[in-house]
Amino acid sequence: xxxxxxxxxxxxxxxxxxxxxxxxxxxxxxxxxxxxxxxxxxxxxxxxxxxxxxxxxxxxxxxxxxxxxxxxxxxxxxxxxxxxxxxxxxxxxxxxxxxxxxxxxxxxxxxxxxxxxxxxxxxxxxxxxxxxxxxxxxxxxxxxxxxxxxxxxxxxxxxxxxxxxxxxxxxxxxxxxxxxxxxxxxxxxxxxxxxxxxxxxxxxxxxxxxxxxxxxxxxxxxxxxxxxxxxxxxxxxxxxxxxxxxxxxxxxxxxxxxxxxxxxxxxxxxxxxxxxxxxxxxxxxxxxxxxxxxxxxxxxxxxxxxxxxxxxxxxxxxxxxxxxxxxxxxxxxxxxxxxxxxxxxxxxxxxxxxxxxxxxxxxxxxxxxxxxxxxxxxxxxxxxxxxxxxxxxxxxxxxxxxxxxxxxxxxxxxxxxxxxxxxxxxxxxxxxxxxxxxxxxxxxxxxxxxxxxxxxxxxxxxxxxxxxxxxxxxxxxxxxxxxx
Amino acid sequence: xxxxxxxxxxxxxxxxxxxxxxxxxxxxxxxxxxxxxxxxxxxxxxxxxxxxxxxxxxxxxxxxxxxxxxxxxxxxxxxxxxxxxxxxxxxxxxxxxxxxxxxxxxxxxxxxxxxxxxxxxxxxxxxxxxxxxxxxxxxxxxxxxxxxxxxxxxxxxxxxxxxxxxxxxxxxxxxxxxxxxxxxxxxxxxxxxxxxxxxxxxxxxxxxxxxxxxxxxxxxxxxxxxxxxxxxxxxxxxxxxxxxxxxxxxxxxxxxxxxxxxxxxxxxxxxxxxxxxxxxxxxxxxxxxxxxxxxxxxxxxxxxxxxxxxxxxxxxxxxxxxxxxxxxxxxxxxxxxxxxxxxxxxxxxxxxxxxxxxxxxxxxxxxxxxxxxxxxxxxxxxxxxxxxxxxxxxxxxxxxxxxxxxxxxxxxxxxxxxxxxxxxxxxxxxxxxxxxxxxxxxxxxxxxx
Ligand SMILES: Cc1ncc(COP(=O)(O)O)c(C=O)c1O
Numbered sequence: 019x020x021x022x023x024x025x026x027x028x029x030x031x032x033x034x035x036x037x038x039x040x041x042x043x044x045x046x047x048x049x050x051x052x053x054x055x056x057x058x059x060x061x062x063x064x065x066x067x068x069x070x071x072x073x074x075x076x077x078x079x080x081x082x083x084x085x086x087x088x089x090x091x092x093x094x095x096x097x098x099x100x101x102x103x104x105x106x107x108x109x110x111x112x113x114x115x116x117x118x119x120x121x122x123x124x125x126x127x128x129x130x131x132x133x134x135x136x137x138x139x140x141x142x143x144x145x146x147x148x149x150x151x152x153x154x155x156x157x158x159x160x161x162x163x164x165x166x167x168x169x170x171x172x173x174x175x176x177x178x179x180x181x182x183x184x185x186x187x188x189x190x191x192x193x194x195x196x197x198x199x200x201x202x203x204x205x206x207x208x209x210x211x212x213x214x215x216x217x218x219x220x221x222x223x224x225x226x227x228x229x230x231x232x233x234x235x236x237x238x239x240x241x242x243x244x245x246x247x248x249x250x251x252x253x254x255x256x257x258x259x260x261x262x263x264x265x266x267x268x269x270x271x272x273x274x275x276x277x278x279x280x281x282x283x284x285x286x287x288x289x290x291x292x293x294x295x296x297x298x299x300x301x302x303x304x305x306x307x308x309x310x311x312x313x314x315x316x317x318x319x320x321x322x323x324x325x326x327x328x329x330x331x332x333x334x335x336x337x338x339x340x341x342x343x344x345x346x347x348x349x350x351x352x353x354x355x356x357x358x359x360x361x362x363x364x365x366x367x368x369x370x371x372x373x374x375x376x377x378x379x380x381x382x383x384x385x386x387x388x389x390x391x392x393x394x395x396x397x398x399x400x401x402x403x404x405x406x407x408x409x410x411x412x413x414x415x416x417x418x419x420x421x422x423x424x425x426x427x428x429x430x431x432x433x434x435x436x437x438x439x440x441x442x443x444x445x446x447x448x449x450x451x452x453x454x455x456x457x458x459x460x461x462x463x464x465x466x467x468x469x470x471x472x473x474x475x476x477x478x479x480x481x482x483x484x485x486x487x488x489x490x491x492x493x494x495x496x497x498x499x500x501x502x
Numbered sequence: 503x504x505x506x507x508x509x510x511x512x513x514x515x516x517x518x519x520x521x522x523x524x525x526x527x528x529x530x531x532x533x534x535x536x537x538x539x540x541x542x543x544x545x546x547x548x549x550x551x552x553x554x555x556x557x558x559x560x561x562x563x564x565x566x567x568x569x570x571x572x573x574x575x576x577x578x579x580x581x582x583x584x585x586x587x588x589x590x591x592x593x594x595x596x597x598x599x600x601x602x603x604x605x606x607x608x609x610x611x612x613x614x615x616x617x618x619x620x621x622x623x624x625x626x627x628x629x630x631x632x633x634x635x636x637x638x639x640x641x642x643x644x645x646x647x648x649x650x651x652x653x654x655x656x657x658x659x660x661x662x663x664x665x666x667x668x669x670x671x672x673x674x675x676x677x678x679x680x681x682x683x684x685x686x687x688x689x690x691x692x693x694x695x696x697x698x699x700x701x702x703x704x705x706x707x708x709x710x711x712x713x714x715x716x717x718x719x720x721x722x723x724x725x726x727x728x729x730x731x732x733x734x735x736x737x738x739x740x741x742x743x744x745x746x747x748x749x750x751x752x753x754x755x756x757x758x759x760x761x762x763x764x765x766x767x768x769x770x771x772x773x774x775x776x777x778x779x780x781x782x783x784x785x786x787x788x789x790x791x792x793x794x795x796x797x798x799x800x801x802x803x804x805x806x807x808x809x810x811x812x813x814x815x816x817x818x819x820x821x822x823x824x825x826x827x828x829x830x831x832x833x834x835x836x837x838x839x840x841x842x843x844x845x846x847x848x849x850x851x852x853x854x855x856x857x858x859x860x861x862x863x864x865x866x867x868x869x870x871x872x873x874x875x876x877x878x879x880x881x882x883x884x885x886x887x888x889x890x891x892x893x894x895x896x897x898x899x900x901x902x903x904x905x906x907x908x909x910x911x912x913x914x915x916x917x918x919x920x921x922x923x924x925x926x927x928x929x930x931x932x933x934x935x936x937x938x939x940x941x942x943x944x945x946x947x948x949x950x951x
Pocket of ligand 1: 092093153154189261298299
């Protein structure tokens with residue numbers, strides 16, 4: 019294991035030099051001694067090359083998209099175009115302060131304005147706020163909008179939001195944060211919403227319904243119109259968790275099939291990098307009647323140019339970010355949309371769907387698939403066969419995939435499929451790469467039979483072997499004990 | 503087609519293998535009438551070259567802080583960023599990976615988060631840090647929610663000197679649980695301690711203070727802390743500028759319970775205000791109440807040191823509506839920039855950045871105070887790198903006039919509820935003495951009446 023940065027610190031070393039002090043006023047003449055730190059913080063001291071030789075080898079311990087398939091279902095780990103990385107580093111984007119006069123921000127404002135328009139067009143919704151910093155914050159924003167909408171009509175009794183049992187954990191967590199009760203909807207035998215159950219739980223107290231479509235099983239919720247009419251009949255609002263929008267680009271507009279509002283995940287659908295966990299960006303789109311509640315400001319345009327639009331300030335839910343959200347992520351998404359255009363985006367959805375179905379076809383004889391129909395952009399296989407026959411579970415299979423140079427799928431989610439392996443190849447994988455992944459999966463199925471020990475011991479070739487999570491929680495060693 | 507590697511021929515082969523004749527057969531589940539009949543109305547696709555030209559044109563419509571001299575702050579700061587920071591955050595291994603769910607192939611990410619957490623603990627003096635929040639505003643909002651989980655008291659006192667946008671985000675985040683927010687008064691650009699004292703009671707679950715505060719002033723934390731902890735259940739939540747912690751007392755020294763802050767100043771470009779990142783640290787006995795991801799050290803099956811996400815049972819993917827927060831994706835890459843930034847600067851370098859920022863801001867404050875009709879709003883109050891100035895005319899006009907001289911003079915405080923003549927000026931180590939003198943001269947030459 020690499021030493022921590024604290025262990026390679028050499029007193030007196032410097033990785034950067036700063037200009038000499040000018041003016042040089044003694045600190046205690048400007049800030050009372052009382053406020054001054056007595057003992058300096060023990061920040062490691064290294065030369066620039068030491069820093070590089072620490073972080074570059076660290077980076078090499080990661081799997082990443084450039085190394086191989088990263089089929090994390092629901093996360094849309096598509097390739098991140100390098101052009102966008104170059105363009106976003108233009109100093110005229112990087113070095114903008116959020117409170118500069120609008121006249122000096124016109125280029126970025128125009129870009130964001132057009133991105134708002136493009137997302138509205140893609141979703142079939144009327145207005146978009148780019149402010150939420152990630153998908154979960156988009157959910158929170160959207161559910162706050164639902165709350166504020168009902169309250170504006172005096173419907174304060176509406177206290178529940180319905181969420182399918184296949185939903186991502188952020189959905190119920192976001193609703194709870196807004197103060198709603200979450201009512202869980204069962205899935206039916208086809209992996210879709212159980213309509214009979216839905217009818218039995220919808221009532222006048224229903225504020226809204228939060229649906230992922232295609233759902234987390236990779237299946238299109240084909241009863242969407244009926245669901246929407248049930249929810250709308252009690253003045254509930256239809257929220258789309260847009261994490262899976264990649265499957266719908268140019269094929270379906272969520273705003274035209276019954277959804278009143280949704281969030282986008284720019285870091286999934288629009289090829290912005292996942293950054294080792296973030297930053298992402300989770301814009302929210304709404305239909306006209308919800309537009310007054312969007313966060314402030316939006317980006318507006320008039321005859322003088324582009325501006326921060328606070329005109330709906332009095333009805334808005336307020337703010338969810340200090341300024342305007344993760345702007346550098348939005349810029350990349352805009353570049354991506356400009357590169358692809360309408361046809362390109364549709365081809366993205368088509369190829370994402372073809373890739374997923376192709377992969378499913380290649381492995382379906384080797385792994386159980388609970389809902390074996392054509393899927394959208396992802397599908398959920400499981401290891402129940404392997405578990406029953408050979409005592410091998412999904413975790414073992416996931417770890418073995420790491421040995422073969424692939425990232426594992428999303429595992430044990432959605433919760434309604436035992437031993438789930440949620441596989442989303444994305445459109446940026448070639449046929450060859452899918453063939454190779456399928457071959458690895460098939461090889462592993464073989465190994466389960468012939469050499470189950472291999473799976474119990476996997477991974478064998480990764481930078482570290484299987485990691486002890488239980489010990490981590492027990493030790494709770496979350497920071498390095500720096501020595502003086 | 504850009505970024506789609508399969509040829510039409512391969513596509514055909516794949517459809518064959520699937521057992522369908524056309525793509526349309528795969529989307530049978532989508533009712534025919536729900537499908538889009540015509541293409542999206544977007545502008546035509548651009549080649550790499552055309553996009554580059556378009557983006558250069560867009561960028562040319564901006565005037566950035568390398569062109570004009572920047573004295574803007576209010577939460578986002580123009581500090582110097584060493585070149586090696588971008589070299590490291592540009593590594594695909596870091597930026598194209600996702601949350602380190604598979605620890606065995608994510609040790610790079612996990613270790614830098616562990617190091618980041620350590621740095622935050624070292625700067626703040628706290629025991630445990632999470633892996634980041636979206637920004638300084640959500641970090642402090644989540645801290646208030648955590649305090650409610652800890653003591654169940656649904657009343658929070660908010661210092662009026664915290665960032666006004668933080669207050670708006672706090673309002674969004676706490677409305678749902680029916681938290682009562684109480685604002686105390688200010689005196690000389692800081693919390694009025696007598697007013698705070700009078701508002702304290704047994705139902706106050708937390709008191710939220712920013713220092714240096716929105717106006718740049720350093721709060722008297724030692725005295726304030728005693729008032730806050732007069733109720734042993736009340737938690738002291740602070741929001742701090744991480745750069746200031748190089749020279750100012752760490753929050754542990756004044757017994758803060760939860761320490762948060764905006765981390766952008768640590769090696770992240772401003773990008774018109776995002777991405778930012780929030781840091782969040784507290785005492786270990788509250789670890790299980792914390793929001794966000796946390797990385798812990800452990801070993802692998804061979805006993806080799808390793809890192810992994812830990813205490814995940816707090817999180818949304820396991821606890822769902824009972825989770826400590828809804829956060830999933832965070833601001834990881836920004837914390838990598840912060841970790842690299844701090845490693846490059848080192849102990850002395852960070853002190854240098856903080857010291858020079860303080861020196862230069864005080865120098866400029868002095869120069870402005872000498873200008874007829876200009877005065878410091880809080881001449882007796884200590885500040886760090888930012889200060890409020892009272893102008894003879896509306897700040898808006900000063901800003902416009904200075905813009906004509908290629909200077910971003912500061913932040914107009916009127917939209918935040920202050921007198922329209924107040925201007926908030928931030929100075930970082932990046933400013934040269936010449937720039938400071940030019941700023942003062944430009945103001946002087948305005949000859950405002
Ligand atoms: C279906 C679904 N919903 C919501 C989210 C949350 O998005 P984010 O991580 O951007 O907050 C995710 C992703 O992680 C997801 O897969």
